[in-house]
Amino acid sequence: MTRQLHLGVFIYPGGHHIAAWRHPNMRAERITELDYYIEAGQLAERGKFDLFFVGDALNAREREGRVVGEIAINNLDPVSVISAVGSVTQHLGLVATLSTTYNEPASIAAKFATLDHLSGGRAGWNVVTTLDDKAALNFSRDQAMEKSLRYERAASFVDAVTALWDSWEDGAAPQSNGRIRAPDYRSSFFSVEGPLGMPRPPQGWPVLVQAGGSPPGRDFAARIGEAIFTAQGKLSEAQAFRADIHARMVARGRDPKSVKIMPGLSPIIGDTETSARRREEEFAELAHPSVGVWMLTEMTKFRLYDHPLDAPLPTRDIRAFNPALGQNALGLLERAEREPMTIRNAARIMVRSRVHQSFVGTPDQLADHMTQWLHEGGSDGFNILPPLFPDDLALFVDHVVPALQKRGVFRRDYTGPTLRDHLGLSRPPGRPSTRT
Numbered sequence: 001m002t003r004q005l006h007l008g009v010f011i012y013p014g015g016h017h018i019a020a021w022r023h024p025n026m027r028a029e030r031i032t033e034l035d036y037y038i039e040a041g042q043l044a045e046r047g048k049f050d051l052f053f054v055g056d057a058l059n060a061r062e063r064e065g066r067v068v069g070e071i072a073i074n075n076l077d078p079v080s081v082i083s084a085v086g087s088v089t090q091h092l093g094l095v096a097t098l099s100t101t102y103n104e105p106a107s108i109a110a111k112f113a114t115l116d117h118l119s120g121g122r123a124g125w126n127v128v129t130t131l132d133d134k135a136a137l138n139f140s141r142d143q144a145m146e147k148s149l150r151y152e153r154a155a156s157f158v159d160a161v162t163a164l165w166d167s168w169e170d171g172a173a174p175q176s177n178g179r180i181r182a183p184d185y186r187s188s189f190f191s192v193e194g195p196l197g198m199p200r201p202p203q204g205w206p207v208l209v210q211a212g213g214s215p216p217g218r219d220f221a222a223r224i225g226e227a228i229f230t231a232q233g234k235l236s237e238a239q240a241f242r243a244d245i246h247a248r249m250v251a252r253g254r255d256p257k258s259v260k261i262m263p264g265l266s267p268i269i270g271d272t273e274t275s276a277r278r279r280e281e282e283f284a285e286l287a288h289p290s291v292g293v294w295m296l297t298e299m300t301k302f303r304l305y306d307h308p309l310d311a312p313l314p315t316r317d318i319r320a321f322n323p324a325l326g327q328n329a330l331g332l333l334e335r336a337e338r339e340p341m342t343i344r345n346a347a348r349i350m351v352r353s354r355v356h357q358s359f360v361g362t363p364d365q366l367a368d369h370m371t372q373w374l375h376e377g378g379s380d381g382f383n384i385l386p387p388l389f390p391d392d393l394a395l396f397v398d399h400v401v402p403a404l405q406k407r408g409v410f411r412r413d414y415t416g417p418t419l420r421d422h423l424g425l426s427r428p429p430g431r432p433s434t435r436t
């Protein structure tokens with residue numbers, strides 16, 4: 001059989017487009033209602049998606065008293081959301097993000113083992129070290145932990161969690177107490193006696209997902225990742241990323257086939273290319289200028305909130321204020337020095353920029369594009385970021401999934417019950433120390 005694509009849907013309240021919350025089809029009150037998530041989960045299962053994925057953010061999207069970002073709220077608690085979705089689906093994998101910086105191994109091990117039991121082996125944990133440094137201020141700390149230390153802690157955290165998951169002999173029933181061994185895990189970060197208070201999860205281990213792109217993030221991915229979420233804009237960059245992860249895995253003695261790399265992809269589709277482009281324009285026009293100004297301020301660290309929108313972008317002041325601007329910021333400033341550019345114009349450019357790859361076109365064009373990435377080693381699948389929920393997920397399921405199936409690169413039905421089955425990942429054996 002030709003290699004198959006793996007598909008995840010990345011849930012985000014409202015949708016992934018920065019202006020989704022201003023879209024006329026958007027009913028903002030739905031994002032705190034159960035049926036919103038149930039609808040998205042059932043749609044994804046109808047589309048035979050491998051998994052349903054919810055991120056976490058541990059502080060509000062707020063700076064200096066202003067609500068910023070795509071939408072005023074974060075995701076709801078990811079474990080609660082996927083538990084609810086799991087109860088109304090039968091096959092869909094359920095991936096929640098939880099931080100190793102602001103949790104303890106024993107509580108995370110119990111949460112995902114529980115979810116794996118209750119869902120019949122569909123759980124996955126997106127292991128993050130937490131993106132936003134301001135989260136530290138909500139967890140009794142003055143500042144975030146330094147990045148390499150955060151990743152050392154994450155590695156030890158995962159070792160402790162997997163030791164807990166393995167503390168019951170594989171297949172041992174709840175009454176077989178004799179076949180439980182406390183892992184008694186100790187490192188400079190944690191001491192966890194164990195054992196876990198429930199049998200080994202149906203998948204052995206819930207699937208370990210990773211999403212960090214820095215060198216320590218990639219090393220961590222190579223060490224523990226079974227599925228990797230990543231932002232890749234171009235095929236050549238995606239190929240290089242995938243090759244780099246594979247090389248790091250080989251260096252650690254892991255088989256590159258034991259990981260599925262799934263870049264983010266935000267599709268804006270239409271019956272024709274022209275109608276898809278029109279939709280893209282409509283979305284961009286909905287964005288409020290203040291969001292673009294916030295993005296500019298985040299990128300340059302130069303405070304632009306108090307400048308009139310129709311003043312020229314103060315490129316000289318920005319350069320003087322921040323001599324260590326990144327590539328994207330420098331590109332924008334150089335452009336503003338070549339052509340007249342107001343702050344409003346620059347804000348418009350910002351709201352059109354994307355961290356994740358976006359694709360505008362027809363379902364067939366998108367299916368060809370995804371198939372090309374699969375065949376040319378850019379990815380093992382995609383994490384789909386619908387610009388607007390649930391509308392764009394429904395469009396994808398009804399029009400793109402059949403086009404992928406027709407090309408023979410995506411399943412017509414699930415072949416097994418667990419998330420490991422969907423992803424083609426093997427089940428980790430129990431540990432010898434726990435076998436009798």
Ligand SMILES: Cc1cc2nc3c(=O)[nH]c(=O)nc-3n(C[C@H](O)[C@H](O)[C@H](O)COP(=O)(O)O)c2cc1C
Nearest residue numbers: 055056097128130131211212213214217229230231
């Ligand atoms: C698809 C995707 C989803 C992510 N979800 C989260 C999340 O929910 N919470 C979080 O703190 N970070 C999240 N991240 C950020 C990563 O965990 C990581 O912190 C970030 O990519 C920076 O990488 P680095 O830690 O290697 O520098 C996500 C990243 C990607 C690509």
